[in-house]
Amino acid sequence: MKRIGFIGIGLMGRHMARHILEAGHPLTIWNRSEEKAQELLASGATWADSPKMVACSSDVVITMVTDSNASEQVSCGTDGVLEGTREGSILVDMGSIAPEMSRSIADRAREKGVLMLDAPVTGNPKVAKAGNLGIMVGGPREIFEDCQTIFEVLAAKIVYVGEQNGMGTTLKLINNLILGVAIEAVSEAMVLSAKAGIDPQKVIDITSVGGARTGAMETRGPRMIGRDFSPGFSTDNMYKDLSSVVKLADEFGVSIPATSVTWDILRAAKSRGLGAMDSCCVMTVLEELAQTVVKAAKEN
Numbered sequence: 001m002k003r004i005g006f007i008g009i010g011l012m013g014r015h016m017a018r019h020i021l022e023a024g025h026p027l028t029i030w031n032r033s034e035e036k037a038q039e040l041l042a043s044g045a046t047w048a049d050s051p052k053m054v055a056c057s058s059d060v061v062i063t064m065v066t067d068s069n070a071s072e073q074v075s076c077g078t079d080g081v082l083e084g085t086r087e088g089s090i091l092v093d094m095g096s097i098a099p100e101m102s103r104s105i106a107d108r109a110r111e112k113g114v115l116m117l118d119a120p121v122t123g124n125p126k127v128a129k130a131g132n133l134g135i136m137v138g139g140p141r142e143i144f145e146d147c148q149t150i151f152e153v154l155a156a157k158i159v160y161v162g163e164q165n166g167m168g169t170t171l172k173l174i175n176n177l178i179l180g181v182a183i184e185a186v187s188e189a190m191v192l193s194a195k196a197g198i199d200p201q202k203v204i205d206i207t208s209v210g211g212a213r214t215g216a217m218e219t220r221g222p223r224m225i226g227r228d229f230s231p232g233f234s235t236d237n238m239y240k241d242l243s244s245v246v247k248l249a250d251e252f253g254v255s256i257p258a259t260s261v262t263w264d265i266l267r268a269a270k271s272r273g274l275g276a277m278d279s280c281c282v283m284t285v286l287e288e289l290a291q292t293v294v295k296a297a298k299e300n
């Protein structure tokens with residue numbers, strides 16, 4: 001069985017690493033904040049003192065860190081993964097990073113005889129825990145096929161996008177365009193229903209069937225009514241992704257007005273100190289604009 005290294009034991013990474021461990025792979029881990037690794041270490045994972053040391057004892061190194069800068073740092077920085085890899089090692093970057101950074105890391109890896117896949121995921125921590133993520137993969141097909149059994153322990157859906165690095169992260173941005181705008185649309189619906197005197201629970205009920213049905217309502221609607229903005233997918237991370245989407249659209253000369261407005265509302269949420277909260281807290285910005293508060297009717 002391949003020896004796997006896992007870097008980034010965050011909300012998503014901790015569940016993904018656990019599945020890999022439970023599938024029987026020898027697992028070496030590193031996280032910037034060591035305390036988050038304790039549960040996995042107690043379950044049989046091995047600690048390494050740096051990303052470089054993770055790479056020294058792994059055939060495949062997976063990174064699952066916040067953004068482009070963090071990925072570059074753990075893969076290409078001092079004591080980074082590429083200082084510990086050998087010719088033939090595989091690097092799999094599963095974070096949602098900018099496509100140009102995927103390509104740049106892949107180029108630097110290739111110079112060291114290391115092939116890389118960009119393999120970001122869809123889902124949330126609950127979905128990661130259930131092993132039902134979506135994974136979209138860019139990079140050499142041969143390496144993708146080599147890693148497929150690892151992806152299978154994490155995912156319900158695996159989509160190979162193409163040979164070029166950055167194809168996986170580009171598809172991920174397109175996916176998050178839909179998610180970000182859908183959460184914003186759900187927020188607008190909740191705020192308007194509150195102002196119109198309609199119990200927001202009834203919005204959830206009616207949209208559970210018919211053409212307005214959306215995963216954003218199913219996962220975020222109840223949280224909005226319950227005012228549970230604890231982080232599942234943070235405002236900071238959604239803002240980061242939509243920033244990359246806007247850049248991508250600019251590159252291709254494509255107008256994305258709904259995404260641009262959503263991006264702006266996310267910025268307003270961040271400026272109110274809500275960056276670490278779940279991105280569905282954009283509803284509170286709209287509440288402020290409408291001077292209303294979304295709450296369930298008493299009889300619910």
Ligand SMILES: NC(=O)c1ccc[n+]([C@@H]2O[C@H](COP(=O)([O-])OP(=O)(O)OC[C@H]3O[C@@H](n4cnc5c(N)ncnc54)[C@H](OP(=O)(O)O)[C@@H]3O)[C@@H](O)[C@H]2O)c1
Nearest residue numbers: 008009010011012032033065066070095096123124232233
């Ligand atoms: N949460 C979701 O629903 C979801 C869904 C799909 C995709 N994603 C994507 O998955 C990735 C991880 O998200 P998450 O929700 O697991 O985030 P998270 O809980 O904030 O975890 C981020 C991880 O990155 C590490 N990190 C951040 N900056 C670093 C740096 N400069 N050097 C080294 N390590 C660094 C953090 O280390 P510390 O523990 O030390 O902070 C932590 O392990 C992101 O790209 C996100 O967009 C998230």
